[in-house]
Amino acid sequence: MVCTHVNGESFLGYPVHRVRQTATFGTDELVKEILATPSLDWAPLQISVFNSGRLVEQRKAVLVQEVEPNSSLFVVPADYNVLSAPSQMISGAL
16 A cells, blocks of 8 residues: 655645555456545545556545534434443343
């Protein structure tokens, strides 16, 4: 695996590092190339897969919104029970 950063390279306004993973199977060379940004905890903004130099799959982020998560994600349900031992989890499931 090789990771490179080219000065000035960016995607959707974020500086990115280009990560390349290469595997060879017989005469086929598969390459997975990821553009990841350290600004967003190394989130992949683009993933491209090449087979012997030919692009076969590509996924790209089209929009990045940096917002605080909805507070409802952190609400503990009223009927939530904390189980401390695996035996409690098994008997509670029956």
